[in-house]
Amino acid sequence: MADLLSVAKLAGVSRATAARAFSSPDLVRPATREKVFNAAQQLAFRPNKIAQQLRSQATQMIGVMVPSLDNPVFAEQLQAMEVAARASGYSLIVTTSEYSPSREGDIVEEMLRQRVDGLVLTVAEADNSAVLNTLRLETTPCLLVYNPPGKSGFPSIGVDNRAASADATRHLITLGHERIGMVAGPLLQSDRARLRFDGYCHAMGEAGLIARSLVEMTRHTQADLKSLIPALQVPEALSAVICTNDLLAISLMGELQRAGFSVPGELSVMGFDGIALGKHLYPSLCTIEQPRAEIGRAAVHTLLAMIRGEKCTPAPLPHALRKGESVGTPTSRKSTLSTL
Amino acid sequence: MADLLSVAKLAGVSRATAARAFSSPDLVRPATREKVFNAAQQLAFRPNKIAQQLRSQATQMIGVMVPSLDNPVFAEQLQAMEVAARASGYSLIVTTSEYSPSREGDIVEEMLRQRVDGLVLTVAEADNSAVLNTLRLETTPCLLVYNPPGKSGFPSIGVDNRAASADATRHLITLGHERIGMVAGPLLQSDRARLRFDGYCHAMGEAGLIARSLVEMTRHTQADLKSLIPALQVPEALSAVICTNDLLAISLMGELQRAGFSVPGELSVMGFDGIALGKHLYPSLCTIEQPRAEIGRAAVHTLLAMIRGEKCTPAPLPHALRKGESVGTPTSRKSTLSTL
DNA sequence: CTAATAAATGAGATCGATCTCATTGCATTC
DNA sequence: GAATGCAATGAGATCGATCTCATTTATTAG
Incomplete structure (x- = not known):
């Protein structure tokens, strides 16, 4: 691959002049500039970013680590990040921790060696990480x-999980639900899932209702969900459940229906995240919508500001309650589902 | 950030020796090695990949371009790629073309400037790109x-779209369907979607059935899907449709149900891709499963082989017919849906 | 037409790691 | 004790672009 030096030679100028023809064209006489451009064209010159990065001590690369791209909530965020980054001349190095804190360290170290200009991370546990x-x-x-955001001290982009979850709960309460449960995936170890549980408890207490102890599943598989159903059939009937994320909600809804239960007839199901697909299901998923794309864009822009040296303390982004057919009133219910 | 030179100085050795202590420890006397390591530790030395890349003329980076991460079929592939790449010491630069051929050029040029060791691309049109x-x-x-794979001449990883689509069609035919339609998203311009249409036509012809002219939607929105429904209510009833991808199938299924049609009672719906979520819906999505993770892993391993200089002509990966509740027999049908 | 000033260009260092080649040091052998 | 050999280390070049500073060329003024 042709380098600047060969271009300079062919053009009959020095490396410095050839470089200037590209980076500060106005410092170079038009005629000379043309000679350089022609030479570059002939040799199919392509500037070497690595050399530029070494020289300038800046890579224009952002290191991104998400738990998994199998969850659309991260994929959708990343999609928006990529567009925003590219628009600002940055590239993304994308990695996945697979929800493993031990991998997080290696991954970040690798990105630091690559001298990324900044990092955008979603870790398992922000405090104590x-x-x-x-x-x-x-x-x-x-x-x-x-x-x-919390003890970690790092700026953070996202919604107020506690408030959002409380809103979800209040939505159900407003509809008349009283026996509301919460189902968490295998990731209750995740800080945000815990906040969502907090918010739920808070809203329940606020309404004088009993927050049920939460159902935490060890794994998120079809079999596990199925096994959840009998576990729900005990003394007191639940009329609604909130899942800590949309994937879980969708799977649960599917298993319930497959087992012959009507959603929301016998059980209302709410999700959390707002992945795009939820809107298109039937029943459509009632959920808390995190503005995934907005989060991705804000992450890029905030990080770029930090790279420029600005101090950043981003405010939480607004969540929205997305109504959906998976939630109804408890009145019409003739449930056989029970509480735990 | 401390560099090797400062480490060397602190250790009282030359740069060369310090470098060797890391890259070929056995060439360095144990005592010296220790001095270097200690110095590195003290200075929090972190090797600079950029310098290594410039020197070695290899980046250990793979450039990836997919149309969009909003479609789980790409996100799931990417997830597997990331794990496979990291396992081999490679990183991914991830970009999205947003289905725009014009962006494809800029993106690839950018990655070439970054001197990625190889590229993994999904383009709009492989021929004539x-x-x-x-x-x-x-x-x-x-x-x-x-x-x-085709005229483009580039090796390609994926399933045999034509055969897979024919299999899907035959599955429906075997169940007794005769009036089978195909619904394509806004991306019929996409080469794979056309092959899927081909396969459908082939299987229909093979069974002596009439391949309906395909329904191509200009955009893939809820409103558009809704508008599709009346368009389906003409003279002859369709008993099944195949969608060119899962997202479309899921959305269509939702809209049909919302409009009061039963799936698969009145219309069987088949997808194509095999995104994970399809399994958990109710009715679960009957679809052609592309082995997304396997495709991602194979892509990485094949590319690494190509980087090593091996000639590669990967064979198509096997697809699988995933049965699902969204498809039934046409017998029980009391449809009001019609052909076009 | 020359002096003074501005514009254009070149030489060389730099970013950080690594490779080649030369040199020093130590040990083995006769 | 000198010679031969290998192990260990250092000096310097290299990868490709860019920056500083010096130098040359062009321009304007007097």
Whole structure:
């Protein structure tokens, strides 16, 4: 691959002049500039970013780590990030921790070696995170996404999980539900899932209702969900459940219907996240919509500001309650489902 | 950030020795090695990949371009790619073309400037693609994913779309369906969607059935899908439709049900892709499963082989027919849906 | 037409790691 | 004790672009 030096030679100028023809064309006489451009054309010259990065000590690359791209909530965020980053001349190095805190460290170390200009991370646990403790000593700007801001001290982009979950709960309460449960995936270890549980408890208490102890599943598989159904058939009937994320809600809804229960007739199901697909299902998923694309864009723009050296304390982004057919009033219910 | 030179100084050795302590420890006397390691530790030395890349003329980075991460079929592939790449010491630069051929060129150029060791692309049109024509002149290994192998001349990872679609059609025919339609998204311009239409036509002809002219939607929105429903209510009733992808199938299914039609009672709906969510819906989506994760892994391994200089002509990966509740027999049908 | 000033260009260093080649040091052998 | 050999280390070049500073060329003024 042709480099600047060969272009310069062919054009009969020095490296410096050839470089200037590209980076500051107005410092170069038009005639000379043309000679350089022609030479570059002939040799199919393509500037080497690596050399530029080494020289300029900036890579224009953002390191991104999400738990998994199998969950659309992260994929949709990433899609928006990519567009926003590219619009600002940045590229993304994308990695997935597969929900494993131990991998988080290796991944981040690798990205630091690559000298990314900044990091956008979603970690398992923002407080008490090994990676974040390491990063605190580094100068590379780092921004959290979805993780609640907190002791970690890092700026964070996302919604107020506690408030959002409380809103979801109140929505059900307003519809007349009283026996409301919460179902969490295998990731209750996740900080945001816990906040969602908090919010639910808060809203329940506020309405004088009993927050049921939460159903936490060890794994998120079809079999596990199925096994959840009999577990729901005990003394007191639940009329609604909130799932800590949409994937879980959709799966649960499917299993309930498959087992012959009507949603929302016998049980209302609410999700959390607002993945795009939920809108198109029947019944459509009632959920808390996190503005995934907006979160992605805000993450990029905030990080770029941090890279420029600005101090950033982003405010939580607004969530929205997305009504959906998966939630109804409890009145019409003739349930056989029971509480735990 | 501390560099090797400062480590060398602190350790009282030359740069060369310090470098060797890391890259070929056995060439360095144990005592010296220790001095270097200690110095590195003290200075929090972190090797600079950029310098290594410039020197070694290899980045250990793979450039990936997919149309959009909003479609789980790409997100799931990418998830597997990331894990496979990391396992081999490679990183991914991820970009999205947003289905725009014009963006494809810029994106690939950018990745070439970054000197990625190889490219994994999903383009709009493999034959007659501007990007691929450019890349043909380059030495950077390039591999297509999902795009059918063809005139482009680039190796390609994916299933046999034509055969898979024919299998889907035959599945419906075997169940007794005769009036089978096909619904395509806004992307019939996409090469794979056309092959799927071909396969459908082929299987229909083979069974002596009439391949309906295909319904192509200009956009893939809820409103558009809704408008499709009356368009289906003409003279002859369809008993089944195949959608060119799962997202479309899921949305269609939702709209049909919302409009009061029973799936599969009045209309069987089949998808294509096999995104994970389809399994958990009710009715679960009957579809052609592309092995997304396997495709992602194969893409990485094949590309790495190409980078090593091996010639690669990967065989199509096997697809699978995933049975699902969205498809039934036409007998029980009391349809009001009609053909076009 | 020359002096003074501005514009254009070139030489060389730099970013950080690594490779080649030369040199030093130590040990083995006769 | 000198010679031969290998192990360990250092000096310097290299990867490709860009920046600083010096130098040359062009321009304007007097």
